[in-house]
Amino acid sequence: xxxxxxxxxxxxxxxxxxxxxxxxxxxxxxxxxxxxxxxxxxxxxxxxxxxxxxxxxxxxxxxxxxxxxxxxxxxxxxxxxxxxxxxxxxxxxxxxxxxxxxxxxxxxxxx
Amino acid sequence: xxxxxxxxxxxxxxxxxxxxxxxxxxxxxxxxxxxxxxxxxxxxxxxxxxxxxxxxxxxxxxxxxxxxxxxxxxxxxxxxxxxxxxxxxxxxxxxxxxxxxxxxxxxxxxxxxxxxxxxxxxxxxxxxxxxxxxxxxxxxxxxxxxxxxxxxxxxxxxxxxxxxxxxxxxxxxxxxxxxxxxxxxxxxxxxxxxxxxxxxxxxxxxxxxxxxxxxxxxxxxxxxxxxxxxxxxxxxxxxxxxxxxxxxxxxxxxxxxxxxxxxxxxxxxxxxxxxxxxxxxxxxxxxxxxxxxxxxxxxxxxxxxxxxxxxxxxxxxxxxxxxxxxxxxxxxxxxxxxxxxxxxxxxxxxxxxxxxxxxxxxxxxxxxxxxxxxxxxxxxxxxxxxxxxxxxxxxxxxxxxxxxxxxxxxxxxxxxxxxxxxxxxxxxxxxxxxxxxxxxxxxxxxxxxxxxxxxxxxxxxxxxxxxxxxxxxxxxxxxxxxxxxxxxxxxxxxxxxxxxxxxxxxxxxxxxxxxxxxxxxxxxxxxxxxxxxxxxxxxxxxxxxxxxxxxxxxxxxxxxxxxxxxxxxxxxxxxxxxxxxxxxxxxxxxxxxxxxxxxxxxxxxxxxxxxxxxxxxxxxxxxxxxxxxxxxxxxxxxxxxxxxxxxxxxxxxxxxxxxxxxx
Numbered sequence: 001x002x003x004x005x006x007x008x009x010x011x012x013x014x015x016x017x018x019x020x021x022x023x024x025x026x027x028x029x030x031x032x033x034x035x036x037x038x039x040x041x042x043x044x045x046x047x048x049x050x051x052x053x054x055x056x057x058x059x060x061x062x063x064x065x066x067x068x069x070x071x072x073x074x075x076x077x078x079x080x081x082x083x084x085x086x087x088x089x090x091x092x093x094x095x096x097x098x099x100x101x102x103x104x105x106x107x108x109x110x111x
Numbered sequence: 112x113x114x115x116x117x118x119x120x121x122x123x124x125x126x127x128x129x130x131x132x133x134x135x136x137x138x139x140x141x142x143x144x145x146x147x148x149x150x151x152x153x154x155x156x157x158x159x160x161x162x163x164x165x166x167x168x169x170x171x172x173x174x175x176x177x178x179x180x181x182x183x184x185x186x187x188x189x190x191x192x193x194x195x196x197x198x199x200x201x202x203x204x205x206x207x208x209x210x211x212x213x214x215x216x217x218x219x220x221x222x223x224x225x226x227x228x229x230x231x232x233x234x235x236x237x238x239x240x241x242x243x244x245x246x247x248x249x250x251x252x253x254x255x256x257x258x259x260x261x262x263x264x265x266x267x268x269x270x271x272x273x274x275x276x277x278x279x280x281x282x283x284x285x286x287x288x289x290x291x292x293x294x295x296x297x298x299x300x301x302x303x304x305x306x307x308x309x310x311x312x313x314x315x316x317x318x319x320x321x322x323x324x325x326x327x328x329x330x331x332x333x334x335x336x337x338x339x340x341x342x343x344x345x346x347x348x349x350x351x352x353x354x355x356x357x358x359x360x361x362x363x364x365x366x367x368x369x370x371x372x373x374x375x376x377x378x379x380x381x382x383x384x385x386x387x388x389x390x391x392x393x394x395x396x397x398x399x400x401x402x403x404x405x406x407x408x409x410x411x412x413x414x415x416x417x418x419x420x421x422x423x424x425x426x427x428x429x430x431x432x433x434x435x436x437x438x439x440x441x442x443x444x445x446x447x448x449x450x451x452x453x454x455x456x457x458x459x460x461x462x463x464x465x466x467x468x469x470x471x472x473x474x475x476x477x478x479x480x481x482x483x484x485x486x487x488x489x490x491x492x493x494x495x496x497x498x499x500x501x502x503x504x505x506x507x508x509x510x511x512x513x514x515x516x517x518x519x520x521x522x523x524x525x526x527x528x529x530x531x532x533x534x535x536x537x538x539x540x541x542x543x544x545x546x547x548x549x550x551x552x553x554x555x556x557x558x559x560x561x562x563x564x565x566x567x568x569x570x571x572x573x574x575x576x577x578x579x580x581x582x583x584x585x586x587x588x589x590x591x592x593x594x595x596x597x598x599x600x601x602x603x604x605x606x607x608x609x610x611x612x613x614x615x616x617x618x619x620x621x622x623x624x625x626x627x628x629x630x631x632x633x634x635x636x637x638x639x640x641x642x643x644x645x646x647x648x649x650x651x652x653x654x655x656x657x658x659x660x661x662x663x664x665x666x667x668x669x670x671x672x673x674x675x676x677x678x679x680x681x682x683x684x685x686x687x688x689x690x691x692x693x694x695x696x697x698x699x700x701x702x703x704x705x706x707x708x709x710x711x712x713x714x715x716x717x718x719x720x721x722x723x724x725x726x727x728x729x730x731x732x733x734x735x736x737x738x739x740x741x742x743x744x745x746x747x748x749x750x751x752x753x754x755x756x757x758x759x760x761x762x763x764x765x766x767x768x769x770x771x772x773x774x
Contacts, residue, residue: 023284023285023286023364023365023368024284026284027281027282027284030281055365055368056365056368056369056371056372057284057364057365057368059368059372060281060368060371060372060521063372063375063520063521064281064519064520064521066433066512066513066520067512067513067514067519067520070437070440070511070512070513071513071515075433075437092369092372092373092376093373093376093377094372094376095431096376096380096429096431096432097375097376097379097431097432097433097512098431098433099430099431099433099434
């Protein structure tokens, strides 16, 4: 898993993840989200467009991140999931919980 | 030629196995047929309605037992002896977890060293729920990992061992995990022997038998479970329903995490919809309370009500719960803030008034230097006038996705029961995963060495099983096959045996003392129907257990009737009325204090009553009041009951393990 974290302004951080979000990388992902939220970016957009593989541990990490962000009054939103990721979200019913947004501005509209 | 020999050996093994299975199935069919023949006759021709108060309970108990035997037969129907597992592929990642709470540090050290020395590459972790510094030092010293609960568990339910494991799941990343209790010393080959089962990607669980090194050959406490860790698990395995027993088992992380995620979604949908449904009532009540008298608070509550209504509409329209709850929380925040700003306006007016009163005097403004801080804290949600309305706060908190009531949003190991294992494997099976029972002893643990501890442990298992039965009745679980449902139900059914036992003790007493017979029949008729069933049934037991002694187990299942009854009643009270289970963590150290006899007082009372009843019965026979055949049958029955109960005498007198006898 490669990731970049960028400040989008207005308390919004963009976390772009590339590669595999799975049991090997889940812990790292949770730490990155927790650090971003602790730094004041309580609204986290997770860009999933370059994620090649997502397993249940990866989903677990998304849920943990969601909890961390929500408890600081923010939110965690999914941006541009690939087809494989969408399939996993659907199979586990996670699409009942998390909306999928086309881009960052749709996830966290400015203004 | 070695290949041909081994092929021949495998073939003859298969033949022997299929011949055995055929014989088993014949016995199962005969047992059920003979059982039906008996019980139908009992219901239709033999009931003594003049003594219905004992006739009906007795025939009900017998029906219970026949269902029990039939479920046993179904279990044995596909009993399978698995061939050796395929070789473990190289390169898998494995975490070995050793769960501990308060066990002796040196005991855990021994287990951890053995776990560390398992040959297949892995990471070993001590999961110390006691968070003991000495334990951490030992982990560092012997070079294994150490995990305790984090800050997030403070003031939240800890869920005992399931919570301990769930916490560790989040702190590790291996594909597979081996779970060991603090006293369970693994063979260094355990992973080599078992990991190959996971070559089948649908396999979530491999359970190995539980063995003890501190149990003498005569096994006074009935610690060994040769029937369960043998024919029963092999039988369940045949139906893809081998149970998870909490330890000496391997699990696939992906399966557990998938379980955690799907449960999270299901429980979230449930809790949010329940909260939204009940919200109007909570808000109406809050608006009538004295705390909400202020017009601004009333207005804020109206805002909350309309936010809730909007959320309900959105959920009904299948909008994602995360989005709906986020919007709801925002709107509630805005409603709260409007009340705060109203209060701040008032505060500002008050301040001005005070300043005017002070006039031009050089007042001591220090007294008011806290006002800024007060304003700050007023703006935080909990201190607003809405915050004073606890019911509203609880309502709003429950309509969220962060599971604020739990330490972590995902709880892959089930927390609905004190025995997390059975519920977890049932849910895994419900998701379509497979389980495997690996019949080879690879772990040696410590059995309780005194009756009190042993009884506590059995009580806990029984309570846990009944909790699962009541909370998640396997008979109605979607995703399970009919056979899987019956396999889980069968284990629960056996724990109802306590009630049947009481009737089996009472019936002969009632006849011997009062001459009341629950059956209206000629003796020959009874024998004619009953004896075939009795004989074939015992043959089935003997054949299923391959001649192993299961007598100790049969004795315990009836003799421990007070435990089973206590377990069912406390579990029901716990689930329906939230009463505590009154359950003690099983201590694996010897308990020398306290009178052991007190633990078996009910059995002693029953024994004395049976003996007195026999004396009365014999007296009645001599005086000519007693009917001879009935008296003899019932005396034989009493002897059987007493032999069953006698198992508790050596158990009470047992003073702990003193080395293997005859070794």
